[in-house]
Amino acid sequence: VTGEARLRSAADDAFLADFAELGAFGRTPAGGVDRQAASPADVAQREWFEALLVAHGLRVEYDRIGNQFGCWDRIAGAPYVVVGSHLDSQPTAGRFDGAYGVLAAAHAVFRLMESAEGFRFNVAVVNWFNEEGSRFAPSMMGSAVYTGRLAASDALAVADRTGETVENALARAGFLGTGTGPAMAAAAEIHVEQGRLLENAGTTIGLVTGSWAARKYRVTVVGEQAHSGATVMGDRRDALYGAARVVVAARDLADDYPDRLHTAVGQLEVAPNSPVVVASRVELLLDLRSADVSVLESADDRIRRRIADISQQADVEIELELTHAWDLDDYQAEGVALARRLAEELGLPHQQIRTVAGHDSINLKELAPTVMLFVPSVDGISHNERELTRDDDLLDGLALLTGVVRRLALGDLQASS
Amino acid sequence: VTGEARLRSAADDAFLADFAELGAFGRTPAGGVDRQAASPADVAQREWFEALLVAHGLRVEYDRIGNQFGCWDRIAGAPYVVVGSHLDSQPTAGRFDGAYGVLAAAHAVFRLMESAEGFRFNVAVVNWFNEEGSRFAPSMMGSAVYTGRLAASDALAVADRTGETVENALARAGFLGTGTGPAMAAAAEIHVEQGRLLENAGTTIGLVTGSWAARKYRVTVVGEQAHSGATVMGDRRDALYGAARVVVAARDLADDYPDRLHTAVGQLEVAPNSPVVVASRVELLLDLRSADVSVLESADDRIRRRIADISQQADVEIELELTHAWDLDDYQAEGVALARRLAEELGLPHQQIRTVAGHDSINLKELAPTVMLFVPSVDGISHNERELTRDDDLLDGLALLTGVVRRLALGDLQASS
Numbered sequence A, B: 001v002t003g004e005a006r007l008r009s010a011a012d013d014a015f016l017a018d019f020a021e022l023g024a025f026g027r028t029p030a031g032g033v034d035r036q037a038a039s040p041a042d043v044a045q046r047e048w049f050e051a052l053l054v055a056h057g058l059r060v061e062y063d064r065i066g067n068q069f070g071c072w073d074r075i076a077g078a079p080y081v082v083v084g085s086h087l088d089s090q091p092t093a094g095r096f097d098g099a100y101g102v103l104a105a106a107h108a109v110f111r112l113m114e115s116a117e118g119f120r121f122n123v124a125v126v127n128w129f130n131e132e133g134s135r136f137a138p139s140m141m142g143s144a145v146y147t148g149r150l151a152a153s154d155a156l157a158v159a160d161r162t163g164e165t166v167e168n169a170l171a172r173a174g175f176l177g178t179g180t181g182p183a184m185a186a187a188a189e190i191h192v193e194q195g196r197l198l199e200n201a202g203t204t205i206g207l208v209t210g211s212w213a214a215r216k217y218r219v220t221v222v223g224e225q226a227h228s229g230a231t232v233m234g235d236r237r238d239a240l241y242g243a244a245r246v247v248v249a250a251r252d253l254a255d256d257y258p259d260r261l262h263t264a265v266g267q268l269e270v271a272p273n274s275p276v277v278v279a280s281r282v283e284l285l286l287d288l289r290s291a292d293v294s295v296l297e298s299a300d301d302r303i304r305r306r307i308a309d310i311s312q313q314a315d316v317e318i319e320l321e322l323t324h325a326w327d328l329d330d331y332q333a334e335g336v337a338l339a340r341r342l343a344e345e346l347g348l349p350h351q352q353i354r355t356v357a358g359h360d361s362i363n364l365k366e367l368a369p370t371v372m373l374f375v376p377s378v379d380g381i382s383h384n385e386r387e388l389t390r391d392d393d394l395l396d397g398l399a400l401l402t403g404v405v406r407r408l409a410l411g412d413l414q415a416s417s
Helices: A010-022 A040-055 A099-112 A141-147 A152-157 A166-173 A197-201 A239-255 A293-314 A333-345 A360-364 A391-410 A412-416 B010-022 B040-055 B099-112 B141-147 B152-157 B166-173 B197-201 B239-255 B293-314 B333-346 B360-364 B391-410 B412-416
Strands: A059-062 A068-072 A080-085 A122-127 A184-192 A205-211 A213-222 A262-271 A281-290 A317-326 A350-355 A370-375 B059-062 B068-072 B080-085 B122-127 B184-192 B205-211 B213-222 B262-271 B281-290 B317-326 B350-355 B370-375
Touching: A010 A040, A010 A099, A010 A391, A040 A059, A040 A068, A040 A099, A040 A122, A068 A099, A080 A099, A080 A360, A080 A391, A099 A122, A099 A184, A099 A391, A122 A391, A141 A152, A141 A360, A152 A166, A184 A360, A184 A391, A184 A412, A197 A205, A197 A350, A205 A333, A205 A391, A213 A239, A213 A293, A239 A262, A239 A281, A239 A293, A239 B239, A239 B262, A262 B239, A262 B262, A281 A293, A293 A317, A333 A350, A333 A370, A333 A391, A333 A412, A350 A370, A360 A370, A370 A391, A391 A412, B010 B040, B010 B099, B010 B391, B040 B059, B040 B068, B040 B099, B040 B122, B068 B099, B080 B099, B080 B360, B080 B391, B099 B122, B099 B184, B099 B391, B122 B391, B141 B152, B141 B360, B152 B166, B184 B360, B184 B391, B184 B412, B197 B205, B197 B350, B205 B333, B205 B391, B213 B239, B213 B293, B239 B262, B239 B281, B239 B293, B281 B293, B293 B317, B333 B350, B333 B370, B333 B391, B333 B412, B350 B370, B360 B370, B370 B391, B391 B412
Parallel strands: A080 A122, A080 A184, A184 A370, A205 A350, B080 B122, B080 B184, B184 B370, B205 B350
Antiparallel strands: A059 A068, A068 A122, A205 A370, A213 A281, A213 A317, A262 A281, B059 B068, B068 B122, B205 B370, B213 B281, B213 B317, B262 B281
């Protein structure tokens, strides 16, 4: 089939044409997209996606956190195989992250609608609300509310920097439903890898066995506002200097655990942030990730000691607050085995992989058997307008996802568990 | 007279009462003020100040950049001794910085109006527009336009972060005049020290001989946007990490020249500044100041070499652009001598001092003999809501400023030059 993938079917062409259309929403001059949750571009693509689902005979519904479901109702009262990802993006992002998984899910269902013999379950395509979390924190909001991990009332009350709440933004856009969405029997998601392990190994499919563990912190550095010219150096209690040393310490920490620890500070806010004022307060978000929980525990200990030193040397107060933490989190082994068998049947080169990034399916697997698949990212580039996955890889992933959804709808994972 | 200062006159009480009223505009909960240029609080205090000047018989006029003048017109056609400072403030600041100098100037004139025998010049109180530069860059805008150092058209076109221009903000508030203000024969300004040299020495008056030299830079760090979890550390080109190392290098640089170099980064902006995105771009403002130009030249060379190293090690591009530079800049020695004589007559402990911070009078002295005076700042605290100068020091400064303006109006510095 790998050889055959070069000979594209009409269904393949239809997928690529729809994906090109989808990539136009929120298009940036550099060829990426900007479609943060419930932004005008996100609203526009959701309307387009609803029309696509309806045109293919699916029933569209929205739950109380704005998750968008395209339900293929065949068996009255049966639960659903829920398959999808997210259409929202970071402020300047690529057009594959999330969007590929949503459109691949839709096209997998369109293909299955031709023959659904023996299906025990209905199937629902889903576009999870606010996976990225860049406008409204936390990330993976829609799937977290769907699975009950996050209270709907808490999520709806979250405000962006302008003070607009999730509830208002969804209501204005017409995407605020009332229910809890279709009941889930099993789940699947396909996503671009956002790393370069598949590319380096020359494989097409990542069989995701689980996620890296993570610790996320809010670091608050408090100094004393002062004139940045007149104040003698020894009198300064400079919050930005303290924060800069924390950023450097976080990066250095990764060098202590080569290839085993990822560290990052992506967001940092300075107050009052004026050219001639020594900063009184800086807040930053620190992120530690590893496939080894003992590495995370050791790194947590080291960064705390390092921050205590910085606090003393820079004469600032530094508070480290753990805001999110998850340990190694595995998908059901039966799902990995199912995907491997189907990849072999299709002749697709595959390998097991752990995801470093979070995905909605991490929430879903707590409630039902869940299969997570990756396709390669060229040069591992992600959260970047230059993000790219090649057409052949997109189509191979779609073929595999279609097979996985078929087996899930037949009840394969229920039978084996 | 120092002893007598404890016995306050009615004029002293009037000054303190007016200063208490002025401190209420833009008052913050912590007891400071927030009255950035042309903000509602700045507009309100300007209206209050206009009423005060008019009530004392002065004629108020605004020039084309919104400088507020209270003119005491006695001698038709004669130029003016221009005395004042600025009422605008940093976002969270103290109520002494600038405001003291404006109100002291007004009260000095109120006192002189009782006896102006032999005056060769008129006198004008001034509240310079936008000395702080926190909302509209650059700082010292009003005095720079007044002296011709900055083109009015350029200043009026400057926009704040919301896109509002100086011209629109001034026009809306009713402070956009058309002329170039009263002609200047001489100038004086009194200001709080914003350092602790006077306090440490136990003196009441700083006779400002000149300013420190300064070099101001815009530093732009360009990396590559990436997923902050998934991207392997070796592939990252993290602009925030590069910028953090520049902030640390700037602070370390000061240690190479103890007590001879002040360094600061007060403003830093991260893009896209999202929790799960490696930053693609950071802009920061770097400020080097010294009383020794050769120290600045050596420091400039060192920071450039250090930045080249950081650029290579962090795999980011760093551009260093010199945006403002000034060398040691002296006030006229005759003005310093005049102020010293008057301080001695009043029995006020005094010392010579260089200002590290910029002041409007630095612009003015290019065009006319200018006297600059300091009173102590408790603990040297400035650009901070806890900024404080004691009432007795405020009144001693006012007494000296009144004497200085009298001598300037009599033409003392013109006679000696």
